[in-house]
Amino acid sequence: MFDYTDRVVAITGASSGIGLEIARRFYLAGANLALCSRSEERVRGAVSSWVKADDPRVLIVSADTSIIKDIYRFCDIAVERFGRIDVWVNNAGIERPMPTIDMTQEIFDAVVNTNFRGYFFGCQRAARDMLQRGKGGSIINIGSVNAVTVVPGQAVYAAAKAAVSQMTKLFAREWGRDGIRVNCVAPGSIPTKINAEKYKDPAADAAMREKIPIGRRGDVSEIADAVLYLASEQASYITGQTLFVDGGLTLVHG
Numbered sequence: 619m620f621d622y623t624d625r626v627v628a629i630t631g632a633s634s635g636i637g638l639e640i641a642r643r644f645y646l647a648g649a650n651l652a653l654c655s656r657s658e659e660r661v662r663g664a665v666s667s668w669v670k671a672d673d674p675r676v677l678i679v680s681a682d683t684s685i686i687k688d689i690y691r692f693c694d695i696a697v698e699r700f701g702r703i704d705v706w707v708n709n710a711g712i713e714r715p716m717p718t719i720d721m722t723q724e725i726f727d728a729v730v731n732t733n734f735r736g737y738f739f740g741c742q743r744a745a746r747d748m749l750q751r752g753k754g755g756s757i758i759n760i761g762s763v764n765a766v767t768v769v770p771g772q773a774v775y776a777a778a779k780a781a782v783s784q785m786t787k788l789f790a791r792e793w794g795r796d797g798i799r800v801n802c803v804a805p806g807s808i809p810t811k812i813n814a815e816k817y818k819d820p821a822a823d824a825a826m827r828e829k830i831p832i833g834r835r836g837d838v839s840e841i842a843d844a845v846l847y848l849a850s851e852q853a854s855y856i857t858g859q860t861l862f863v864d865g866g867l868t869l870v871h872g
């Protein structure tokens with residue numbers, strides 16, 4: 619459906635879940651991939667069913683996106699290998715749901731630095747490369763329905779994801795005339811590692827399905843579909859938007 623032949627796509631948090639599926643879909647569409655998570659080994663293992671060892675189209679790096687110099691290093695290595703970045707996907711994320719009364723500075727910093735600060739500096743570093751080349755590009759931030767819903771225990775995560783949606787608009791404005799489009803894809807409830815614990819009780823899973831207008835939780839492929847579309851030429855007049863891919867969850871919840 620989308621042709622990314624010879625395009626260079628960098629994705630953070632590609633060792634599992636949504637990021638892994640986004641990577642697989644860009645790969646099938648012909649892209650060169652720069653992938654990272656905190657563990658090169660985990661990414662390598664995760665992609666091994668569709669990427670051969672030493673595939674020249676795939677670069678895998680250990681980088682912790684809560685550390686700014688790691689983000690810069692990941693981008694530098696990708697540009698060194700492929701010459702440029704056409705599409706940058708900020709996806710790496712963590713959740714630490716807990717009553718606000720129990721929140722510590724350490725957990726607060728981990729959530730904010732991964733889900734917001736890392737995205738900010740990822741956008742900045744990718745945009746620097748795109749501006750320098752003068753050929754534009756596309757940035758996709760993976761946000762969340764939590765940016766607009768009000769779920770007790772998610773104050774820090776929700777605020778970080780709301781910041782991602784707002785930042786997406788600001789960067790779209792700052793870099794629009796330079797041909798850089800910036801959009802956000804905000805998933806609803808998608809079974810992945812990040813929420814496996816929360817939904818291991820079948821009653822919790824059923825309650826969530828009950829709440830969602832479409833009547834089911836989503837699939838990683840449905841998030842990847844939105845990302846490949848928004849990053850593509852077919853979305854050339856779309857920028858600064860947050861697209862909720864949530865089966866209608868935000869219509870009823872929050």
Ligand SMILES: NC(=O)c1ccc[n+]([C@@H]2O[C@H](COP(=O)([O-])OP(=O)(O)OC[C@H]3O[C@@H](n4cnc5c(N)ncnc54)[C@H](OP(=O)(O)O)[C@@H]3O)[C@@H](O)[C@H]2O)c1
Nearest residue numbers: 631633634635636655656682683710711762808810811812
């Ligand atoms: N699943 C959902 O229902 C849902 C809903 C809304 C939003 N989201 C968002 O979707 C994104 C992907 O989450 P997911 O559902 O696919 O969960 P996941 O399966 O747990 O994937 C999270 C990914 O982020 C990576 N990661 C975490 N911290 C990192 C760090 N500091 N540096 C680099 N990589 C890091 C993890 O890799 P390593 O552990 O190997 O580092 C993993 O690859 C997140 O931003 C999440 O907030 C998910």
